[in-house]
Amino acid sequence: KAESRPKYPRSLPSLPIIGSLLHLGGNPQLHLLFHSLQKKYGSLYSLKMGSHYMVVVSHYRHAKEVLKKGNTFAGRPHTVTTDMLTRDGKDIAFASYSPLWKFQRKQVHAALSVFRKGTLALEKIIYREAASLCETLRTSQDTFLDIAPEFSRAITNVMCSLCFSSCYKREDPDFEATLQYSQGIVDTVGQESLVDIFPCLQVFPNKDLALLKRCVEVRDRLLQKQFKEHKEALGSDSANDLMDALLRAQLNLENNNSRLAQPLELTDDHLLMTVADIFGAGVETTSTGLKWAVLYLLHYPEVQRKIQEELDQKIGFERHPQLSDRQQLPYLEATISEVLRIRPISPLLIPHVALTDASIGEYTIPKGAQVIINIWSLHHDEKEWDKPEEFNPGRFLDERGNRLYSPSPSYLPFGAGIRVCLGERLAKMELFLFLAWILQRFTLEALPGQSLPSLEGKFGVVLQVQPFKVKARLRAAWRDGV
Numbered sequence: 456k457a458e459s460r461p462k463y464p465r466s467l468p469s470l471p472i473i474g475s476l477l478h479l480g481g482n483p484q485l486h487l488l489f490h491s492l493q494k495k496y497g498s499l500y501s502l503k504m505g506s507h508y509m510v511v512v513s514h515y516r517h518a519k520e521v522l523k524k525g526n527t528f529a530g531r532p533h534t535v536t537t538d539m540l541t542r543d544g545k546d547i548a549f550a551s552y553s554p555l556w557k558f559q560r561k562q563v564h565a566a567l568s569v570f571r572k573g574t575l576a577l578e579k580i581i582y583r584e585a586a587s588l589c590e591t592l593r594t595s596q597d598t599f600l601d602i603a604p605e606f607s608r609a610i611t612n613v614m615c616s617l618c619f620s621s622c623y624k625r626e627d628p629d630f631e632a633t634l635q636y637s638q639g640i641v642d643t644v645g646q647e648s649l650v651d652i653f654p655c656l657q658v659f660p661n662k663d664l665a666l667l668k669r670c671v672e673v674r675d676r677l678l679q680k681q682f683k684e685h686k687e688a689l690g691s692d693s694a695n696d697l698m699d700a701l702l703r704a705q706l707n708l709e710n711n712n713s714r715l716a717q718p719l720e721l722t723d724d725h726l727l728m729t730v731a732d733i734f735g736a737g738v739e740t741t742s743t744g745l746k747w748a749v750l751y752l753l754h755y756p757e758v759q760r761k762i763q764e765e766l767d768q769k770i771g772f773e774r775h776p777q778l779s780d781r782q783q784l785p786y787l788e789a790t791i792s793e794v795l796r797i798r799p800i801s802p803l804l805i806p807h808v809a810l811t812d813a814s815i816g817e818y819t820i821p822k823g824a825q826v827i828i829n830i831w832s833l834h835h836d837e838k839e840w841d842k843p844e845e846f847n848p849g850r851f852l853d854e855r856g857n858r859l860y861s862p863s864p865s866y867l868p869f870g871a872g873i874r875v876c877l878g879e880r881l882a883k884m885e886l887f888l889f890l891a892w893i894l895q896r897f898t899l900e901a902l903p904g905q906s907l908p909s910l911e912g913k914f915g916v917v918l919q920v921q922p923f924k925v926k927a928r929l930r931a932a933w934r935d936g937v
């Protein structure tokens with residue numbers, strides 16, 4: 456009996472060594488390039504980056520199949536840059552599926568749930584930072600300001616509180632170093648740079664790699680300092696942040712390992728890389744989300760006005776917005792959803808790897824294949840979204856203005872399944888609270904007499920916003936000394 460032959464996804468032409476590189480035309484906007492290749496190769500196709508076999512997924516049905524098929528696609532590729540960043544995958548985001556990875560995820564998840572309440576209530580930390588950000592905007596309300604560093608500062612401080620219970624003053628040299636190394640990492644990691652495609656190139660001097668190395672050194676010096684202080688203080692009542700939680704988990708594991716069928720070792724490296732990961736994954740993503748939101752509000756002042764009307768009606772001017780107001784502010788919530796749709800912060804997710812021979816739809820996917828899920832394509836699929844390039848928060852609301860949670864299944868800004876973003880709830884809290892606080896007090900304005908700043912993103916580990924300036928004008932109700 457003839458066995459049915461495996462059917463592989465259609466492939467871009469490929470040459471030895473360089474693979475399909477010539478057919479990618481050197482376009483650095485990989486999400487757009489992959490999106491456009493669908494026209495010729497269909498919604499599931501393959502290509503070779505150097506010698507790596509990659510499958511690109513552009514339809515939500517296939518995407519959900521990949522993300523929700525247990526751990527089949529829960530691997531991650533090793534790359535030169537991410538290995539340098541994570542001490543060879545000892546973190547969560549870039550580590551392949553393993554029992555230890557599961558343990559690390561579980562610990563962080565548990566810690567984040569605890570931190571929603573209690574002394575380290577994340578909500579209160581965000582209020583503190585939102586208040587401080589509003590104060591900065593108030594003092595510079597007559598100038599056009601680059602708001603990006605202000606968002607980075609605010610979110611960095613939220614993450615510093617969460618990870619280390621520390622909060623930096625503006626001038627603190629450690630804080631400035633943190634801001635700088637974070638930017639350096641965003642500029643260098645995951646760009647599908649040549650070193651990642653051809654690891655052998657790392658023997659030649661490489662500017663990006665040298666910068667990443669310097670940034671990692673600075674990060675490690677600061678991490679080590681926190682680690683030492685936390686280890687010394689462990690056991691005292693003040694032990695309450697993510698680093699403490701992981702130190703306790705490490706101790707528990709050491710004490711209980713003999714009872715486990717498969718002993719696990721959470722080394723200091725794993726612990727440090729987990730904290731660094733949460734910090735890294737938490738800062739750039741959320742501040743980028745805030746930047747996109749502000750940029751879209753400059754382009755669509757009518758959306759800004761509607762959010763302010765909603766805030767004025769539901770909250771007024773006597774108190775600040777709180778997390779419990781979310782249900783009351785569906786238009787703001789819908790605007791956040793629409794920002795994450797139209798400019799997905801992580802447009803290609805993080806690459807997944809098939810851990811066994813597998814399939815997607817009718818196609819055979821060999822073990823070891825990298826699977827790239829093009830969220831950009833999902834979020835701009837014309838069959839799912841009416842005029843996808845139009846910014847329209849209304850698409851997330853029903854006719855009565857109530858919030859519709861998923862107008863289309865083709866919406867996955869945080870991924871799904873076992874690798875879903877660990878910080879989704881925290882990120883949504885931050886986006887909601889920072890925007891609500893800012894728009895309750897200020898109206899955001901673009902530079903007059905000039906064309907509006909570009910809505911084109913720059914592909915990288917996050918979809919970056921090009922620098923722009925904004926004036927935050929205090930609204931009438933707040934002008935008299937609030």
Ligand code: HEM
Nearest residue numbers: 548736737740744800801804805869870874876877878882
């Ligand atoms: C608006 C903000 C954010 C967005 C849009 C976002 C989105 C994502 C996406 C798309 C992934 C990849 C999922 C995949 O590969 O399938 C991811 C992974 C991850 N995110 Fe987020 N994220 C955000 C904020 C955060 C925050 C605040 C934290 C930390 C508390 C965080 C922690 C993580 C971690 C640890 C992973 C890796 C999960 C794993 O590989 O198992 N993220 N995020």
